[in-house]
Amino acid sequence: CSWYNLYASLSEPVLLEHLDAAARFRDETQAPFDIFLVDDGFTPEMGDWLHSKATFMNGISGVMNEAKGRNFTPGLWIAPFMVGNRSELYRQHPDWVVKSRATGEPLAPMTFYGEFRWHKRSEEYYVLDITHPEAAAYIRSVFRTWAREWGCGYFKTDFMHLGSTYGPDEAVWHEDGLSRIEIWMRMARLIREEIGDALWLCCGAPIWAPVGLVDAMRIGRDIGVTWKGHYSAESLLRDQTARNFASGVLWQADPDCILLRDRFHDLSEDQVHSLAMFAGLAGGVLMTSDQLDEVPEPRRRLLAELAGDGRPHQCEFPLLGQTALRYRLGTAPTGAAMAVSEGDPLLVQRVRRADGSVVLNVFNTGDEPTERLIGWELAGARGAVTEDGVAVESDDGGVLVRLRAHQSRVFVIS
Incomplete structure (x- = not known):
């Protein structure tokens, strides 16, 4: 384009x-x-x-x-x-x-x-x-x-x-x-x-x-x-x-x-x-x-x-609708006042592969660093966790993820 x-x-x-x-x-x-x-x-x-x-x-x-x-x-x-x-x-x-x-x-x-x-x-x-x-x-x-x-x-x-x-x-x-x-x-x-x-x-x-x-x-x-x-x-x-x-x-x-x-x-x-x-x-x-x-x-x-292979796939947003929203006064493109919603800055995407593994994207959209425990239920699967092919430590609670402002980290659970 x-x-x-x-x-x-x-x-x-x-x-x-x-x-x-x-x-x-x-x-x-x-x-x-x-x-x-x-x-x-x-x-x-x-x-x-x-x-x-x-x-x-x-x-x-x-x-x-x-x-x-x-x-x-x-x-x-x-x-x-x-x-x-x-x-x-x-x-x-x-x-x-x-x-x-x-x-x-x-x-x-x-x-x-x-x-x-x-x-x-x-x-x-x-x-x-x-x-x-x-x-x-x-x-x-x-x-x-x-x-x-x-x-x-x-x-x-x-x-x-x-x-x-x-x-x-x-x-x-x-x-x-x-x-x-x-x-x-x-x-x-x-x-x-x-x-x-x-x-x-x-x-x-x-x-x-x-x-x-x-x-x-x-x-x-x-x-x-x-x-x-x-x-x-x-x-x-x-x-x-x-x-x-x-x-x-x-x-x-x-x-x-x-x-x-x-x-x-x-x-x-x-x-x-x-x-x-x-x-x-x-x-x-x-x-x-x-x-x-x-x-x-x-x-x-x-x-x-x-x-990838060029084929569309389904993507899940498991946190959608799970967090409370706050509203602040903002402006529309015309300059008119409008309500702007704000919620948890953490976004999670899950893509389930045909081989049973799950690709998990944890994305901090906020302006400050954050640290989150991603539990197995939120992750959508439980198993070995890798990032860029390197093993990532996990425990019974899940995976502890540290993120810079605006950073995302992608994990594969298999």
């Missing part, structure tokens, strides 16, 4: 550089990585999905062909409900967006009036009216073209909540009398009809509505490059823990990209390692944005180890 390293600075040469590095990593390590996903940044405006920026001499389909030539499944990012006010789509079809019932003007759930313009010209982002037959035909043609002509085999659809944000009390849709989820499902069913058996990762979406249609579900916010904040590790630790129960049952959970590079972020060595272990052991989608030639060798080995 290109986003967390390149963001919107996309061009054909730089993507091919990342593609070559990914192919070398896969071939050298035999890690089962098979998707090359181009995230946001290749289209000129939201809504103009059949056009590419001038930095793509052969269009984005050229990169897709190169990915296929290196035995990757090529993937693309799209926000099908989004229409920028500077897009050709809106200029030609202003009647294809949802209008405010109060004012008759286009509803704009996202606006950028100041210095930051999100790498596009648009100041406002509107909602495509999927109930309008011509708008539906257009977005259908986009997915058909991407799948059948450009060879896209992996679709990441983002900002999907925009299709379920406005009900009939606020919005005027072309077709009246539909609930928000009925409207949303129009788009979801259309997408699956056009992409066929291609893989579909759904992001920023209602959690339950796409069950049976999507292959994977993003379960939290962008992880970002810091430990705390709205786009940070905090969201991963909260959302992955609370929503991973559905992974492998309703869809594969996507915890977002693992950050592996050794610069251009604000995370410590312990934090990078802990977050990678936490996301990788969760058992769902595993991806990174880093140029893999630039990743330090120990972290390359870690990524290959986490990939």
Whole structure:
């Protein structure tokens, strides 16, 4: 996935550089990585999905062909409900967006009036009216073209909540009398009809509505490059823990990209390692944005180890719901006040292997060192304990684990 390293600075040469590095990593390590996903940044405006920026001499389909030539499944990012006010789509079809019932003007759930313009010209982002037959035909043609002509085999659809944000009390849709989820499902069913058996990762979406249609579900916010904040590790630790129960049952959970590079972020060595272990052991989608030639060798080995045989697996969070929560006053991304919950900073993950052994990740998410006795019941098994292949002392009570702030330690019990 290109986003967390390149963001919107996309061009054909730089993507091919990342593609070559990914192919070398896969071939050298035999890690089962098979998707090359181009995230946001290749289209000129939201809504103009059949056009590419001038930095793509052969269009984005050229990169897709190169990915296929290196035995990757090529993937693309799209926000099908989004229409920028500077897009050709809106200029030609202003009647294809949802209008405010109060004012008759286009509803704009996202606006950028100041210095930051999100790498596009648009100041406002509107909602495509999927109930309008011509708008539906257009977005259908986009997915058909991407799948059948450009060879896209992996679709990441983002900002999907925009299709379920406005009900009939606020919005005027072309077709009246539909609930928000009925409207949303129009788009979801259309997408699956056009992409066929291609893989579909759904992001920023209602959690339950796409069950049976999507292959994977993003379960939290962008992880970002810091430990705390709205786009940070905090969201991963909260959302992955609370929503991973559905992974492998309703869809594969996507915890977002693992950050592996050794610069251009604000995370410590312990934090990078802990977050990678936490996301990788969760058992769902595993991806990174880093140029893999630039990743330090120990972290390359870690990524290959986490990939395993490439098959999803179940991950248990045995402490979930077992500790009391405290609440403090915090702020939402908009600056509004919100309640923030806090609990025991210790997280435990259990992965049961086919041979009967248990992989146990003990993760101190807190800002202070801690010492905990992990009893056999919490560990999920009783037997010989090793860490990185070295025997670890245990007794009838379990295993005493000492952890630095933000450190995780992984044990195997067999």
